[in-house]
Amino acid sequence: MPDALQVLNNGVPISWYLMLSAVLFALGVAGFLFRRNIITVFMCIELMLNAVNLSFVAFANMHKQVSGQIFVFFVMVVAAAEAAVGLAIILTVFKNRETLNIDEISTLKN
């Protein structure tokens, strides 16, 4: 089957990378919506950021430009800062409320 070999030799289509990124993003959204532990919810946000980073790098490869990777660099920096501040907030909430369940942290509701 020379045709099949030719296709295999071309390399992986960029759209497959984008679909993998979409799958990871959807899983992150699912965890963000369905989980009740505040730390796990936070980890699902990190998962979504990683999925978006993957599609940025795929686009950088598609256009043969480095700008997409610079964006990933900045997203990583912001994610690290966000993780530090978010985990500090979680620590403070746990110190005051003694719970990690997001259903019980609802002071701002109503």
Add this chain to the structure above:
Amino acid sequence: MDYFFFLLFALIAVVSAVNVVVQRHPIASALSLIGVMGSIAVLYLALGAEFIAMAQIIVYAGAVMVLFIFVIMLLNAGAEERRGRSWTAQLLGAPVLVAFLGMICYFIQREFANAGFMKFGNFSGGSAQSVGLALFTDYLLPFEVTSVLILIAILGAIVLARKEMD
């Protein structure tokens, strides 16, 4: 070979991501998330983003996840209890999500079907040299603003997490 490595690490990433979502204990979710980040780093390497792959390992799998595991152990977080959710969420949650995913995949297939192919080595613009060159010429101002952001984040984390002192 490109197909083999892509499928292998895409499978590891998806299985680990499912594990992140379904595990009840936060520490198991955190360890699975490290698996996702490691396999995504390998995919970055395949896409020619060497510097970003290393930064992914060091910053995400190293620093951020260690911070998460620190907090999980510090708070002694146990398994979360399953509680009844609204029946609309139970009934509609998964189908709506699958429909959302299907729609995204449909548009990707329609718009990017001819977007080209990833072949290992066909793009070598992701070395530390070229990333650094772009970072310190075209993107110098965002880079410097980022340092201020990091400083503010450090101050905020310290103010939030310190012990109350009389």
